[in-house]
Amino acid sequence: MKQDYYEILGISKGASAAEIKKAYRKKAIQYHPDKNPDDKEAEEMFKKAAEAYEVLSDDNKKARYDQYGHAAFENGGGFGGGGFGGGMNMDDIFSQFGDIFGGAFGGGGGGFSGFGGGGGGRQRRVKGSNLRIRVKLTLEEIANGVEKKVKVRRKVQAAGVSYKTCETCNGSGQMTRITNTILGRMQTSTTCSTCGGAGQVIDKRPAGADGQGLKVAEETVAIKIPAGVVEGMQLKVSGKGNEAPGNGIAGDLLVAIEEKEHDFLKREGDNLHYDLYISFSEAALGSSKEIDTVTGKVRIKIDSGVQSGKILRLRGKGIPSINGYGKGDLLVHINVWTPKTLTKEQRSFFEKMAEEENFIPNPEKSDKSFFEKVKDMFS
Numbered sequence: 001m002k003q004d005y006y007e008i009l010g011i012s013k014g015a016s017a018a019e020i021k022k023a024y025r026k027k028a029i030q031y032h033p034d035k036n037p038d039d040k041e042a043e044e045m046f047k048k049a050a051e052a053y054e055v056l057s058d059d060n061k062k063a064r065y066d067q068y069g070h071a072a073f074e075n076g077g078g079f080g081g082g083g084f085g086g087g088m089n090m091d092d093i094f095s096q097f098g099d100i101f102g103g104a105f106g107g108g109g110g111g112f113s114g115f116g117g118g119g120g121g122r123q124r125r126v127k128g129s130n131l132r133i134r135v136k137l138t139l140e141e142i143a144n145g146v147e148k149k150v151k152v153r154r155k156v157q158a159a160g161v162s163y164k165t166c167e168t169c170n171g172s173g174q175m176t177r178i179t180n181t182i183l184g185r186m187q188t189s190t191t192c193s194t195c196g197g198a199g200q201v202i203d204k205r206p207a208g209a210d211g212q213g214l215k216v217a218e219e220t221v222a223i224k225i226p227a228g229v230v231e232g233m234q235l236k237v238s239g240k241g242n243e244a245p246g247n248g249i250a251g252d253l254l255v256a257i258e259e260k261e262h263d264f265l266k267r268e269g270d271n272l273h274y275d276l277y278i279s280f281s282e283a284a285l286g287s288s289k290e291i292d293t294v295t296g297k298v299r300i301k302i303d304s305g306v307q308s309g310k311i312l313r314l315r316g317k318g319i320p321s322i323n324g325y326g327k328g329d330l331l332v333h334i335n336v337w338t339p340k341t342l343t344k345e346q347r348s349f350f351e352k353m354a355e356e357e358n359f360i361p362n363p364e365k366s367d368k369s370f371f372e373k374v375k376d377m378f379s
Contacts, residue, residue: 005055027049128249138260139262143228148223154253162202169199171199174190199246234255273333274331284304309333314332
């Protein structure tokens with residue numbers, strides 16, 4: 001099971017933004033690859049800490065994580081992928097959070113510097129921009145999980161393009177400046193203005209490519225959507241955004257979930273509601289009815305003497321929990337349909353029955369009120 005983000009950073013759920021940042025910096029420095037060369041376990045902890053900080057330092061991501069857990073960032077195909085919804089590597093970490101390390105590793109956090117070395121570092125890899133799309137799902141697709149294939153127009157490196165090392169920064173992607181101050185020699189690093197931090201500039205540009213050697217291409221992307229997703233949830237398909245020039249890494253495809261309205265079923269969390277209308281005769285005599293569910297039709301029994309407003313609970317016929325905690329229920333609301341017009345014979349029959357004992361309302365103590373039924377629905 002995937003480790004809890006709060007546990008990874010060693011903080012409580014109520015930790016402030018400053019406490020979260022402080023805890024991450026402590027873990028990052030403790031497990032930094034420069035401090036733990038060739039230590040796979042330390043490298044894994046370093047990645048886990050960065051993954052936890054990526055989510056908990058963002059108010060929106062943190063809120064979704066607090067509500068849905070790791071499944072909020074699930075990209076289908078099982079939980080447990082590193083990173084926010086599908087994979088963080090060292091380049092992601094240093095490009096996003098390098099400033100948090102401060103000067104602890106000589107290179108300002110922009111890459112490996114050789115612990116105690118002082119600015120050697122490896123080349124920073126630029127990441128391409130993310131793309132965003134919306135996917136509409138039916139309740140049936142949400143209940144069962146689905147794979148959607150969508151066409152995406154994304155920037156990719158053009159065939160035949162070549163790059164060369166940026167002469168301004170010698171391929172590091174950064175410009176380092178050392179200034180003498182009253183406090184001593186201060187080193188600052190900024191992104192190279194010539195290559196934009198890529199460490200490379202275009203050498204040969206084929207026809208149809210832009211100034212970065214990229215062109216737009218259409219690609220069909222398969223998106224695995226797990227059962228139980230909710231409206232507004234965002235999934236991530238790693239590496240399916242725009243590519244970056246040179247040896248950069250591709251951005252991500254962010255998929256926002258939209259839920260189509262169902263003809264008969266209404267969703268409330270993991271539970272579903274169904275309004276079933278029956279005739280007065282069916283209510284008095286009893287009946288059986290076939291109703292729609294997200295997994296097909298089922299037949300239910302209506303007992304004789306059923307009262308309008310009764311709720312039948314079909315357990316496990318709702319939506320699977322996104323956290324894997326079972327399924328919700330299908331709540332069938334019984335509505336007895338009262339005829340709006342009557343024939344002479346029908347009117348005569350009901351006039352005769354008006355004073356009959358069986359037709360006079362006589363609720364028992366076991367018959368719940370409307371408010372009690374509503375309370376039961378949410379229990």
